[in-house]
Amino acid sequence: MTVERQTDQRPGRSARSRALTAILVFVLLAVALFVWNPDDLYLWVKALHVIAVISWMAGLLYMPRLFIYHTDAETGSAQSESFKVMEQRLLKVIMNPAMMLTWVLGFYLAWSGFQFQGGWLHAKIALVVALTGVHVYFSRAVKAFAQDRNTRSARYWRFANEAPTLLMIAIVILVVVKPFV
Structure with missing residues (x-):
């Protein structure tokens, strides 16, 4: 009996397929909301934005932990190769799509809810740019x-x-408290 490892091709294709399905469902839900155009569309978009942000932050908080463990793994070892796969999948399957959705939905919210007005919003966008820099x-x-x-x-x-933790704290304070109205 052979045991499939996560570094094998088959589990990788399966994980990628599940992730793409989840992203497709998320995007179709967003498109359906815009077509349906309910009275509370802004709140629906805000909910999707929060989901995307949570996913992105999960990746940003987990990736450096993987780097810590990967640094301690011997180069070329099975453990090191596993970390490479984990890092790639986290980046391509969760972090990149979540970041893109966060930006797209965030721009919609900033425009439709605030017309890009408000010092708190400008500060928040600047911090999200910094968070994107951390992502890069x-x-x-x-x-x-x-x-x-x-x-x-x-x-x-x-x-x-x-870095992502401190940026997240500042962003949440800006969104909730809106100190520079």
């Missing part, structure tokens, strides 16, 4: 790890793990 940085790190070119220590990645 982590994406480049995934490529470096995939090529066995990571030069950072586990301690470095522990500190890097704090």
